Amino acid sequence: MPSPSRSIVGEHFPLTDEQQNLLSLAEQVGRESLAPRAARWDREASFPFENYHDMRAAGLLGLCVPKSHGGLGADYATYMMVSAELGRHCGATALTFNMHSCSMMWTGILADDLDMSDAQRAEHLRYREHHFERVVRDGAIYAQPFSEGSAAAAGKAPFGTTATKVAGGWRINGRKIFASLSGAANYYGVLCTEESAAPSMRDTLYIAVPGDAPGLTVTGEWDPLGMRGTVSRTLIFKDVFVADELQLMPRGVYYQAAGRWPHMFMTLAPTYMGIAQAAYDFTVQYLRGEAPGMGAPVKRRMYPTKQIAVAQMHIMLEQTRALFLRAIQDARIDPGKQARLRAYAAQYTIMENANALCQLAIRTCGGQSMLKTLPLERLYRDSRCGALMLPWTAELCLDRIGREALYEPGESDDSPA
Numbered sequence: 001m002p003s004p005s006r007s008i009v010g011e012h013f014p015l016t017d018e019q020q021n022l023l024s025l026a027e028q029v030g031r032e033s034l035a036p037r038a039a040r041w042d043r044e045a046s047f048p049f050e051n052y053h054d055m056r057a058a059g060l061l062g063l064c065v066p067k068s069h070g071g072l073g074a075d076y077a078t079y080m081m082v083s084a085e086l087g088r089h090c091g092a093t094a095l096t097f098n099m100h101s102c103s104m105m106w107t108g109i110l111a112d113d114l115d116m117s118d119a120q121r122a123e124h125l126r127y128r129e130h131h132f133e134r135v136v137r138d139g140a141i142y143a144q145p146f147s148e149g150s151a152a153a154a155g156k157a158p159f160g161t162t163a164t165k166v167a168g169g170w171r172i173n174g175r176k177i178f179a180s181l182s183g184a185a186n187y188y189g190v191l192c193t194e195e196s197a198a199p200s201m202r203d204t205l206y207i208a209v210p211g212d213a214p215g216l217t218v219t220g221e222w223d224p225l226g227m228r229g230t231v232s233r234t235l236i237f238k239d240v241f242v243a244d245e246l247q248l249m250p251r252g253v254y255y256q257a258a259g260r261w262p263h264m265f266m267t268l269a270p271t272y273m274g275i276a277q278a279a280y281d282f283t284v285q286y287l288r289g290e291a292p293g294m295g296a297p298v299k300r301r302m303y304p305t306k307q308i309a310v311a312q313m314h315i316m317l318e319q320t321r322a323l324f325l326r327a328i329q330d331a332r333i334d335p336g337k338q339a340r341l342r343a344y345a346a347q348y349t350i351m352e353n354a355n356a357l358c359q360l361a362i363r364t365c366g367g368q369s370m371l372k373t374l375p376l377e378r379l380y381r382d383s384r385c386g387a388l389m390l391p392w393t394a395e396l397c398l399d400r401i402g403r404e405a406l407y408e409p410g411e412s413d414d415s416p417a
Protein backbone atom coordinates (compact mmCIF):
# COMPACT_ATOMS: atom_id res chain seq x y z
CA MET A 1 0.00 0.00 0.00
CA PRO A 2 1.58 3.37 -0.94
CA SER A 3 1.56 5.74 2.01
CA PRO A 4 0.14 9.21 1.44
CA SER A 5 2.78 11.73 0.33
CA ARG A 6 5.39 12.03 3.05
CA SER A 7 5.82 15.76 2.70
CA ILE A 8 3.72 18.68 1.57
CA VAL A 9 6.50 20.04 -0.65
CA GLY A 10 6.81 16.87 -2.73
CA GLU A 11 9.94 14.88 -3.50
CA HIS A 12 13.23 16.53 -4.39
CA PHE A 13 12.19 20.04 -3.51
CA PRO A 14 15.38 21.80 -2.41
CA LEU A 15 15.34 22.08 1.37
CA THR A 16 18.04 22.93 3.86
CA ASP A 17 18.77 20.28 6.51
CA GLU A 18 17.03 22.46 9.02
CA GLN A 19 13.90 22.77 6.88
CA GLN A 20 13.91 19.03 6.32
CA ASN A 21 14.15 18.39 10.06
CA LEU A 22 11.33 20.80 10.88
CA LEU A 23 9.10 19.33 8.19
CA SER A 24 9.79 15.83 9.52
CA LEU A 25 8.93 17.00 13.02
CA ALA A 26 5.68 18.56 11.81
CA GLU A 27 4.82 15.40 9.88
CA GLN A 28 5.40 13.28 12.97
CA VAL A 29 3.40 15.53 15.31
CA GLY A 30 0.68 15.80 12.67
CA ARG A 31 0.42 12.08 12.09
CA GLU A 32 0.68 10.99 15.72
CA SER A 33 -1.19 13.77 17.54
CA LEU A 34 -3.21 15.98 15.21
CA ALA A 35 -4.80 13.54 12.74
CA PRO A 36 -6.19 11.04 15.26
CA ARG A 37 -7.98 13.79 17.22
CA ALA A 38 -9.17 15.99 14.38
CA ALA A 39 -12.70 14.54 14.28
CA ARG A 40 -13.19 15.26 17.97
CA TRP A 41 -12.58 19.03 17.85
CA ASP A 42 -14.77 19.21 14.80
CA ARG A 43 -17.61 17.28 16.43
CA GLU A 44 -17.43 19.21 19.70
CA ALA A 45 -16.43 22.58 18.22
CA SER A 46 -13.87 22.57 21.04
CA PHE A 47 -10.31 23.84 21.20
CA PRO A 48 -7.51 21.30 20.62
CA PHE A 49 -5.72 21.81 23.94
CA GLU A 50 -4.10 18.34 23.75
CA ASN A 51 -2.61 19.21 20.37
CA TYR A 52 -1.12 22.37 21.83
CA HIS A 53 0.30 20.33 24.67
CA ASP A 54 2.03 18.06 22.17
CA MET A 55 3.17 20.89 19.91
CA ARG A 56 4.56 22.68 22.96
CA ALA A 57 6.45 19.53 24.01
CA ALA A 58 7.90 19.27 20.49
CA GLY A 59 9.10 22.89 20.67
CA LEU A 60 6.80 23.95 17.85
CA LEU A 61 5.23 26.85 19.75
CA GLY A 62 8.63 28.52 19.39
CA LEU A 63 8.83 27.78 15.65
CA CYS A 64 9.00 31.46 14.70
CA VAL A 65 10.86 32.64 17.79
CA PRO A 66 14.48 33.47 16.87
CA LYS A 67 17.11 30.97 17.92
CA SER A 68 18.81 33.73 19.89
CA HIS A 69 15.75 33.62 22.16
CA GLY A 70 15.46 29.86 22.46
CA GLY A 71 13.10 29.24 19.54
CA LEU A 72 13.46 27.19 16.38
CA GLY A 73 14.18 30.28 14.28
CA ALA A 74 12.07 29.43 11.22
CA ASP A 75 12.14 32.00 8.44
CA TYR A 76 9.01 32.85 6.43
CA ALA A 77 9.28 30.10 3.81
CA THR A 78 10.10 27.48 6.43
CA TYR A 79 7.14 28.52 8.54
CA MET A 80 4.81 28.35 5.53
CA MET A 81 5.89 24.82 4.64
CA VAL A 82 5.62 23.58 8.24
CA SER A 83 2.20 25.17 8.55
CA ALA A 84 1.03 23.41 5.36
CA GLU A 85 2.32 20.10 6.70
CA LEU A 86 0.28 20.57 9.90
CA GLY A 87 -2.74 21.52 7.80
CA ARG A 88 -2.71 18.06 6.19
CA HIS A 89 -3.47 16.51 9.55
CA CYS A 90 -5.84 18.97 11.24
CA GLY A 91 -6.98 22.16 9.54
CA ALA A 92 -8.36 23.82 12.64
CA THR A 93 -5.16 23.25 14.61
CA ALA A 94 -3.01 24.53 11.75
CA LEU A 95 -5.15 27.65 11.39
CA THR A 96 -4.92 28.55 15.07
CA PHE A 97 -1.22 27.67 15.09
CA ASN A 98 -0.91 30.26 12.35
CA MET A 99 -2.34 33.01 14.57
CA HIS A 100 0.12 32.06 17.29
CA SER A 101 3.17 31.68 15.07
CA CYS A 102 2.55 34.87 13.12
CA SER A 103 2.39 36.84 16.34
CA MET A 104 5.99 35.73 16.86
CA MET A 105 7.05 36.10 13.22
CA TRP A 106 5.67 39.62 12.81
CA THR A 107 7.21 40.74 16.08
CA GLY A 108 10.44 38.96 15.20
CA ILE A 109 11.97 38.63 11.72
CA LEU A 110 9.36 40.76 10.00
CA ALA A 111 9.81 43.69 12.39
CA ASP A 112 13.58 43.42 11.88
CA ASP A 113 13.04 44.52 8.26
CA LEU A 114 10.96 47.59 9.12
CA ASP A 115 12.15 51.13 9.65
CA MET A 116 12.12 52.32 13.24
CA SER A 117 13.85 55.14 15.04
CA ASP A 118 16.71 54.09 17.31
CA ALA A 119 14.50 54.68 20.34
CA GLN A 120 11.64 52.61 18.86
CA ARG A 121 14.00 49.80 17.92
CA ALA A 122 15.51 49.67 21.39
CA GLU A 123 12.07 49.66 22.97
CA HIS A 124 10.80 46.98 20.58
CA LEU A 125 13.76 44.70 21.25
CA ARG A 126 13.18 45.08 24.98
CA TYR A 127 9.47 44.36 24.78
CA ARG A 128 9.61 41.46 22.40
CA GLU A 129 12.14 39.64 24.53
CA HIS A 130 9.32 39.15 27.03
CA HIS A 131 6.91 37.91 24.37
CA PHE A 132 9.46 35.36 23.18
CA GLU A 133 10.21 34.33 26.75
CA ARG A 134 6.53 33.76 27.52
CA VAL A 135 6.28 31.38 24.59
CA VAL A 136 9.58 29.53 24.99
CA ARG A 137 9.71 29.39 28.79
CA ASP A 138 6.04 29.39 29.79
CA GLY A 139 4.50 27.80 26.69
CA ALA A 140 2.14 30.76 26.20
CA ILE A 141 -0.24 30.83 23.22
CA TYR A 142 -0.91 34.03 21.25
CA ALA A 143 -3.97 34.83 19.12
CA GLN A 144 -4.58 37.45 16.42
CA PRO A 145 -8.10 38.86 16.70
CA PHE A 146 -8.30 41.63 14.10
CA SER A 147 -11.78 41.28 12.53
CA GLU A 148 -14.55 43.58 13.68
CA GLY A 149 -17.24 43.19 11.04
CA SER A 150 -16.24 46.55 9.54
CA ALA A 151 -13.97 47.46 6.61
CA ALA A 152 -10.96 47.54 8.96
CA ALA A 153 -9.87 43.90 8.65
CA ALA A 154 -9.96 44.31 4.86
CA GLY A 155 -7.36 47.07 5.32
CA LYS A 156 -9.75 49.80 4.17
CA ALA A 157 -10.58 51.71 7.36
CA PRO A 158 -9.19 52.31 10.87
CA PHE A 159 -10.05 49.67 13.46
CA GLY A 160 -13.00 50.60 15.65
CA THR A 161 -11.35 49.12 18.72
CA THR A 162 -9.56 52.02 20.39
CA ALA A 163 -6.45 52.42 22.51
CA THR A 164 -6.26 55.46 24.77
CA LYS A 165 -2.88 56.39 26.24
CA VAL A 166 -2.85 56.30 30.01
CA ALA A 167 0.00 56.26 32.52
CA GLY A 168 2.14 53.15 31.95
CA GLY A 169 0.05 51.70 29.18
CA TRP A 170 -3.16 51.79 27.17
CA ARG A 171 -6.87 51.53 27.84
CA ILE A 172 -8.55 49.33 25.23
CA ASN A 173 -12.23 49.45 24.29
CA GLY A 174 -13.99 47.63 21.48
CA ARG A 175 -15.01 44.30 20.06
CA LYS A 176 -13.41 41.64 17.88
CA ILE A 177 -15.38 38.96 16.02
CA PHE A 178 -14.13 35.58 14.83
CA ALA A 179 -11.33 35.55 17.39
CA SER A 180 -9.76 32.14 16.87
CA LEU A 181 -8.35 30.65 20.09
CA SER A 182 -10.95 32.58 22.11
CA GLY A 183 -10.86 31.36 25.68
CA ALA A 184 -7.69 29.39 24.94
CA ALA A 185 -5.05 32.03 24.20
CA ASN A 186 -2.90 33.47 26.96
CA TYR A 187 -2.49 36.68 24.91
CA TYR A 188 -4.65 38.28 22.23
CA GLY A 189 -2.62 40.39 19.82
CA VAL A 190 -5.24 42.97 18.92
CA LEU A 191 -5.09 45.71 16.30
CA CYS A 192 -6.64 48.91 17.53
CA THR A 193 -6.59 52.60 16.66
CA GLU A 194 -4.93 55.11 18.89
CA GLU A 195 -7.70 57.42 20.01
CA SER A 196 -7.62 60.87 18.43
CA ALA A 197 -9.93 63.49 16.92
CA ALA A 198 -9.21 62.10 13.42
CA PRO A 199 -8.59 58.33 13.63
CA SER A 200 -6.26 57.07 10.91
CA MET A 201 -5.02 53.66 9.78
CA ARG A 202 -1.52 55.03 10.37
CA ASP A 203 -2.29 55.06 14.07
CA THR A 204 -2.93 51.31 14.28
CA LEU A 205 -1.50 49.84 17.46
CA TYR A 206 -0.64 46.13 17.73
CA ILE A 207 -0.72 45.08 21.35
CA ALA A 208 -1.09 41.83 23.33
CA VAL A 209 -3.98 41.77 25.77
CA PRO A 210 -3.56 39.11 28.48
CA GLY A 211 -6.37 36.55 28.41
CA ASP A 212 -7.12 37.20 32.08
CA ALA A 213 -7.12 41.02 31.87
CA PRO A 214 -10.01 42.59 33.81
CA GLY A 215 -12.60 43.96 31.37
CA LEU A 216 -11.98 41.32 28.68
CA THR A 217 -14.85 38.91 28.07
CA VAL A 218 -15.47 36.14 25.55
CA THR A 219 -19.04 35.94 24.31
CA GLY A 220 -21.24 34.43 21.62
CA GLU A 221 -22.02 31.04 20.22
CA TRP A 222 -19.58 29.02 18.14
CA ASP A 223 -21.33 26.47 15.95
CA PRO A 224 -20.05 27.09 12.40
CA LEU A 225 -19.91 25.06 9.21
CA GLY A 226 -16.19 24.37 9.31
CA MET A 227 -12.94 25.04 11.14
CA ARG A 228 -14.89 24.30 14.28
CA GLY A 229 -11.84 23.59 16.43
CA THR A 230 -10.67 27.19 16.04
CA VAL A 231 -13.34 28.32 18.55
CA SER A 232 -13.51 31.80 17.04
CA ARG A 233 -15.93 33.60 19.37
CA THR A 234 -16.37 37.32 20.08
CA LEU A 235 -14.11 39.33 22.39
CA ILE A 236 -15.36 42.41 24.21
CA PHE A 237 -12.88 44.91 25.63
CA LYS A 238 -14.28 47.27 28.25
CA ASP A 239 -11.68 49.64 29.66
CA VAL A 240 -9.01 46.95 29.56
CA PHE A 241 -5.67 48.23 30.83
CA VAL A 242 -2.65 46.90 28.92
CA ALA A 243 0.90 47.82 29.97
CA ASP A 244 3.20 49.52 27.44
CA GLU A 245 5.57 46.56 27.33
CA LEU A 246 2.83 44.37 25.88
CA GLN A 247 3.06 46.15 22.54
CA LEU A 248 3.92 43.75 19.74
CA MET A 249 5.08 46.55 17.47
CA PRO A 250 5.83 50.20 18.20
CA ARG A 251 3.17 52.80 17.36
CA GLY A 252 2.73 53.23 13.62
CA VAL A 253 4.88 50.27 12.63
CA TYR A 254 2.02 47.86 11.86
CA TYR A 255 0.80 50.27 9.17
CA GLN A 256 4.25 50.22 7.61
CA ALA A 257 4.36 46.39 7.78
CA ALA A 258 0.97 46.03 6.06
CA GLY A 259 2.17 48.16 3.14
CA ARG A 260 5.73 46.91 2.78
CA TRP A 261 5.57 43.21 3.73
CA PRO A 262 2.43 42.01 1.91
CA HIS A 263 3.23 38.30 2.24
CA MET A 264 2.43 38.64 5.93
CA PHE A 265 -1.21 38.28 4.88
CA MET A 266 -0.63 35.06 2.95
CA THR A 267 0.03 33.01 6.05
CA LEU A 268 -3.52 31.63 6.32
CA ALA A 269 -3.06 29.88 2.98
CA PRO A 270 -0.76 26.99 3.95
CA THR A 271 -3.43 25.46 6.17
CA TYR A 272 -5.57 25.10 3.06
CA MET A 273 -2.64 23.85 0.99
CA GLY A 274 -2.47 21.05 3.55
CA ILE A 275 -6.22 20.40 3.29
CA ALA A 276 -5.94 20.19 -0.51
CA GLN A 277 -3.20 17.58 -0.16
CA ALA A 278 -5.22 15.63 2.41
CA ALA A 279 -8.28 15.53 0.12
CA TYR A 280 -6.17 14.21 -2.74
CA ASP A 281 -4.43 11.61 -0.54
CA PHE A 282 -7.78 10.45 0.80
CA THR A 283 -9.22 10.05 -2.69
CA VAL A 284 -6.33 7.88 -3.85
CA GLN A 285 -6.55 5.70 -0.75
CA TYR A 286 -10.31 5.42 -1.02
CA LEU A 287 -10.38 4.44 -4.68
CA ARG A 288 -7.70 1.84 -4.00
CA GLY A 289 -9.95 0.39 -1.30
CA GLU A 290 -7.43 1.28 1.40
CA ALA A 291 -9.05 4.16 3.29
CA PRO A 292 -8.79 3.50 7.03
CA GLY A 293 -12.13 3.50 8.85
CA MET A 294 -14.10 1.71 6.14
CA GLY A 295 -16.00 -1.43 7.11
CA ALA A 296 -15.99 -3.06 3.69
CA PRO A 297 -13.44 -1.34 1.42
CA VAL A 298 -14.77 0.35 -1.69
CA LYS A 299 -12.38 -0.26 -4.58
CA ARG A 300 -13.20 1.82 -7.65
CA ARG A 301 -9.88 2.62 -9.27
CA MET A 302 -10.52 0.46 -12.34
CA TYR A 303 -13.16 2.83 -13.73
CA PRO A 304 -11.84 5.33 -16.33
CA THR A 305 -14.05 8.08 -14.92
CA LYS A 306 -12.31 7.72 -11.55
CA GLN A 307 -8.91 7.78 -13.18
CA ILE A 308 -9.74 10.96 -15.06
CA ALA A 309 -11.07 12.62 -11.92
CA VAL A 310 -7.91 11.72 -10.00
CA ALA A 311 -5.83 13.05 -12.88
CA GLN A 312 -7.76 16.34 -12.72
CA MET A 313 -7.22 16.49 -8.97
CA HIS A 314 -3.54 15.74 -9.35
CA ILE A 315 -3.08 18.52 -11.90
CA MET A 316 -4.95 21.00 -9.75
CA LEU A 317 -2.94 20.02 -6.69
CA GLU A 318 0.40 20.36 -8.48
CA GLN A 319 -0.59 23.74 -9.95
CA THR A 320 -1.54 24.90 -6.46
CA ARG A 321 1.66 23.60 -4.88
CA ALA A 322 3.85 25.14 -7.57
CA LEU A 323 2.38 28.59 -6.98
CA PHE A 324 2.55 28.14 -3.22
CA LEU A 325 6.24 27.19 -3.28
CA ARG A 326 7.08 29.99 -5.69
CA ALA A 327 5.21 32.68 -3.77
CA ILE A 328 6.75 31.82 -0.40
CA GLN A 329 10.19 32.33 -1.91
CA ASP A 330 9.22 35.80 -3.14
CA ALA A 331 8.40 37.01 0.37
CA ARG A 332 10.47 39.99 1.52
CA ILE A 333 10.15 43.64 2.38
CA ASP A 334 9.16 45.84 -0.57
CA PRO A 335 8.66 43.01 -3.06
CA GLY A 336 8.33 44.01 -6.69
CA LYS A 337 4.98 44.37 -8.39
CA GLN A 338 5.04 40.89 -9.94
CA ALA A 339 5.84 39.22 -6.63
CA ARG A 340 3.00 41.10 -4.97
CA LEU A 341 0.55 40.08 -7.70
CA ARG A 342 1.82 36.50 -7.46
CA ALA A 343 1.15 36.48 -3.73
CA TYR A 344 -2.50 37.44 -4.32
CA ALA A 345 -2.69 34.85 -7.11
CA ALA A 346 -1.24 32.18 -4.84
CA GLN A 347 -3.63 33.00 -2.01
CA TYR A 348 -6.60 32.98 -4.39
CA THR A 349 -5.52 29.72 -6.01
CA ILE A 350 -4.87 27.88 -2.76
CA MET A 351 -8.13 28.97 -1.13
CA GLU A 352 -10.30 28.29 -4.15
CA ASN A 353 -8.55 25.08 -5.22
CA ALA A 354 -8.63 23.56 -1.74
CA ASN A 355 -12.41 23.75 -1.84
CA ALA A 356 -12.60 22.66 -5.48
CA LEU A 357 -10.42 19.63 -4.73
CA CYS A 358 -12.61 18.64 -1.80
CA GLN A 359 -15.71 18.94 -3.97
CA LEU A 360 -14.13 16.78 -6.66
CA ALA A 361 -13.02 14.29 -4.02
CA ILE A 362 -16.56 13.81 -2.73
CA ARG A 363 -18.05 13.63 -6.20
CA THR A 364 -15.46 11.07 -7.24
CA CYS A 365 -15.47 8.86 -4.15
CA GLY A 366 -19.24 8.93 -3.78
CA GLY A 367 -21.82 8.82 -1.01
CA GLN A 368 -20.05 6.58 1.45
CA SER A 369 -17.06 8.93 1.47
CA MET A 370 -19.03 11.73 3.06
CA LEU A 371 -20.01 9.82 6.17
CA LYS A 372 -18.75 11.36 9.38
CA THR A 373 -16.69 8.28 10.16
CA LEU A 374 -14.30 9.44 7.42
CA PRO A 375 -12.32 12.71 7.25
CA LEU A 376 -13.41 13.89 3.80
CA GLU A 377 -16.61 15.66 4.76
CA ARG A 378 -14.69 17.60 7.44
CA LEU A 379 -12.02 18.55 4.91
CA TYR A 380 -14.80 19.72 2.60
CA ARG A 381 -16.40 21.92 5.27
CA ASP A 382 -13.06 23.27 6.52
CA SER A 383 -11.93 24.04 2.98
CA ARG A 384 -14.96 26.30 2.46
CA CYS A 385 -13.67 28.78 5.05
CA GLY A 386 -10.39 29.69 3.36
CA ALA A 387 -11.71 32.07 0.71
CA LEU A 388 -13.60 34.05 3.37
CA MET A 389 -10.66 35.05 5.45
CA LEU A 390 -9.74 38.72 5.52
CA PRO A 391 -7.80 40.68 4.52
CA TRP A 392 -7.12 38.54 1.44
CA THR A 393 -10.47 36.91 0.73
CA ALA A 394 -10.74 35.39 -2.75
CA GLU A 395 -12.86 38.37 -3.78
CA LEU A 396 -10.40 40.90 -2.45
CA CYS A 397 -7.51 39.11 -4.16
CA LEU A 398 -9.31 39.52 -7.48
CA ASP A 399 -9.99 43.12 -6.63
CA ARG A 400 -6.33 43.79 -5.81
CA ILE A 401 -4.91 41.91 -8.81
CA GLY A 402 -7.18 43.74 -11.25
CA ARG A 403 -6.49 47.16 -9.81
CA GLU A 404 -2.76 46.77 -9.21
CA ALA A 405 -2.18 45.17 -12.62
CA LEU A 406 -3.85 48.08 -14.39
CA TYR A 407 -2.72 51.02 -12.27
CA GLU A 408 0.71 52.05 -11.09
CA PRO A 409 0.87 53.62 -7.62
CA GLY A 410 -0.60 57.12 -7.70
CA GLU A 411 -2.43 56.67 -11.01
CA SER A 412 -6.16 57.32 -11.25
CA ASP A 413 -8.81 58.03 -13.85
CA ASP A 414 -10.34 61.20 -12.50
CA SER A 415 -11.20 62.35 -16.01
CA PRO A 416 -12.00 59.25 -18.05
CA ALA A 417 -11.76 59.76 -21.80
Ligand SMILES: Cc1cc2nc3c(=O)[nH]c(=O)nc-3n(C[C@H](O)[C@H](O)[C@H](O)COP(=O)(O)OP(=O)(O)OC[C@H]3O[C@@H](n4cnc5c(N)ncnc54)[C@H](O)[C@@H]3O)c2cc1C
Nearest residue numbers: 144145146147154178179180227232385388389390393395
Ligand atom coordinates in the same frame (compact mmCIF):
# COMPACT_ATOMS: atom_id res chain seq x y z
C1 LIG B 1 -12.79 29.74 10.86
C2 LIG B 1 -12.49 31.19 10.89
C3 LIG B 1 -11.53 31.66 11.76
C4 LIG B 1 -11.25 33.03 11.81
N1 LIG B 1 -10.30 33.48 12.68
C5 LIG B 1 -9.99 34.80 12.71
C6 LIG B 1 -9.00 35.30 13.61
O1 LIG B 1 -8.39 34.57 14.38
N2 LIG B 1 -8.76 36.62 13.60
C7 LIG B 1 -9.40 37.47 12.77
O2 LIG B 1 -9.12 38.65 12.79
N3 LIG B 1 -10.37 37.03 11.94
C8 LIG B 1 -10.66 35.71 11.88
N4 LIG B 1 -11.64 35.27 11.03
C9 LIG B 1 -12.45 36.24 10.33
C10 LIG B 1 -12.18 36.42 8.86
O3 LIG B 1 -10.89 36.86 8.60
C11 LIG B 1 -13.15 37.44 8.34
O4 LIG B 1 -13.05 38.64 9.05
C12 LIG B 1 -14.55 37.01 8.43
O5 LIG B 1 -14.75 35.79 7.80
C13 LIG B 1 -15.36 38.11 7.74
O6 LIG B 1 -16.65 37.79 7.72
P1 LIG B 1 -17.72 38.90 7.39
O7 LIG B 1 -18.88 38.18 6.81
O8 LIG B 1 -17.94 39.75 8.57
O9 LIG B 1 -17.02 39.76 6.28
P2 LIG B 1 -17.50 41.09 5.63
O10 LIG B 1 -16.65 42.20 6.13
O11 LIG B 1 -18.98 41.23 5.72
O12 LIG B 1 -17.11 40.81 4.15
C14 LIG B 1 -17.77 39.85 3.34
C15 LIG B 1 -17.01 39.74 2.07
O13 LIG B 1 -17.09 40.99 1.36
C16 LIG B 1 -15.82 41.31 0.80
N5 LIG B 1 -15.37 42.60 1.34
C17 LIG B 1 -15.20 42.94 2.62
N6 LIG B 1 -14.75 44.20 2.72
C18 LIG B 1 -14.67 44.67 1.47
C19 LIG B 1 -14.29 45.91 0.91
N7 LIG B 1 -13.91 46.93 1.68
N8 LIG B 1 -14.30 46.03 -0.43
C20 LIG B 1 -14.70 45.00 -1.24
N9 LIG B 1 -15.08 43.81 -0.75
C21 LIG B 1 -15.06 43.64 0.58
C22 LIG B 1 -14.84 40.24 1.18
O14 LIG B 1 -14.64 39.36 0.10
C23 LIG B 1 -15.52 39.50 2.30
O15 LIG B 1 -15.27 38.11 2.26
C24 LIG B 1 -11.93 33.91 10.96
C25 LIG B 1 -12.91 33.44 10.08
C26 LIG B 1 -13.18 32.09 10.01
C27 LIG B 1 -14.22 31.62 9.05
